[in-house]
Amino acid sequence: MNIVNLVGNLTRDPVYxxxxxxxxxxxxxxxTEVGYDAEKKEQRVExxxxxAFGISESFKPHLKKGRKVSxxxxxxxxxxxxxxxxxxxxxxxxFNGAVRxxxxxxxxxxx
Numbered sequence: 001m002n003i004v005n006l007v008g009n010l011t012r013d014p015v016y017x018x019x020x021x022x023x024x025x026x027x028x029x030x031x032t033e034v035g036y037d038a039e040k041k042e043q044r045v046e047x048x049x050x051x052a053f054g055i056s057e058s059f060k061p062h063l064k065k066g067r068k069v070s071x072x073x074x075x076x077x078x079x080x081x082x083x084x085x086x087x088x089x090x091x092x093x094x095f096n097g098a099v100r101x102x103x104x105x106x107x108x109x110x111x
Contacts (some may be wrong), residue, residue: 002074004092006048007102008032014063016055024055026063026099030071049089051076054096062101072098 008030017025031045050071055063063069073094080087 004071004073004075006030006032006071006092008048008069008071010063010065010067010069011047013065014052014055014060016060019053023053024057024060026050026052026055026060028052028063030069049091050094050099051078051091052094052099055099059099062105063099064105066106068102070100070102 011029011031014026014028017027019025027050029047029049031047034044034046036042037044050073052071052073071092071094073092076091076093078089078091080089
């Protein structure tokens with residue numbers, strides 16, 4: 001069974017692509033905590049690329065850098081050509097509607 005559940009913070013604003021049904025595909029990375037490094041006295045973090053399908057127009061404004069999200073999906077591999085070489089990239093492909101916000105938006109400074 002190929003199912004993953006992750007919690008992390010968006011490292012950048014998503015990049016969106018429109019699907020045939022007018023819903024959006026969002027591509028973004030999340031930073032997930034993977035443990036504490038006692039030697040360095042800091043939290044260890046891994047960066048996970050996410051491809052989320054079925055993002056609605058009304059949800060797009062809420063997916064911003066720094067927001068904490070949960071993602072449920074599967075591990076997948078994409079490939080593309082670069083300089084004549086085939087490049088493979090592993091990503092988490094989020095199930096439709098399986099990206100959830102876990103925090104409130106940060107208030108803008110000065111307001």
